[in-house]
Amino acid sequence: MPTTLPDTHIDQGTQDVLTPLYHLVLLDDDEHSYEYVIEMLVKLFCLSADQAYRHAIEVDSSGRTIVLTAELPLVTFGRDQIHSYGADYRIPKCKGSMSAIIEPASAPGGGRNC
Numbered sequence: 001m002p003t004t005l006p007d008t009h010i011d012q013g014t015q016d017v018l019t020p021l022y023h024l025v026l027l028d029d030d031e032h033s034y035e036y037v038i039e040m041l042v043k044l045f046c047l048s049a050d051q052a053y054r055h056a057i058e059v060d061s062s063g064r065t066i067v068l069t070a071e072l073p074l075v076t077f078g079r080d081q082i083h084s085y086g087a088d089y090r091i092p093k094c095k096g097s098m099s100a101i102i103e104p105a106s107a108p109g110g111g112r113n114c
Helices: 034-045 049-062 072-083
Strands: 022-027 066-069 099-104
Touching: 022 049, 034 049, 034 066, 034 072, 034 099, 049 066, 066 072, 072 099
Parallel strands: none
Antiparallel strands: 022 066, 022 099
């Protein structure tokens, strides 16, 4: 006796909605040491020292590095943590935290800043 598959109906009006993702981009400056960047990324984002070191090299050489890609609330929280991390005590002229921006992950060459 042949096996018949159950009649399946796909609701054409239903679509999956994907939550947009955002990049948290750490920006370079001349007022923070590699040690500061590594320490901050390890403490705030639970990166290994090696991962944080690679980000420090990238931000220094290219002026920016993506430290996190996630939904907007998490990326916003990460940006706020970076902005409130404080000055680099190793560099006397340092006056405050590093800067970070938020960009839509779908924008390859950049996007809007939040």
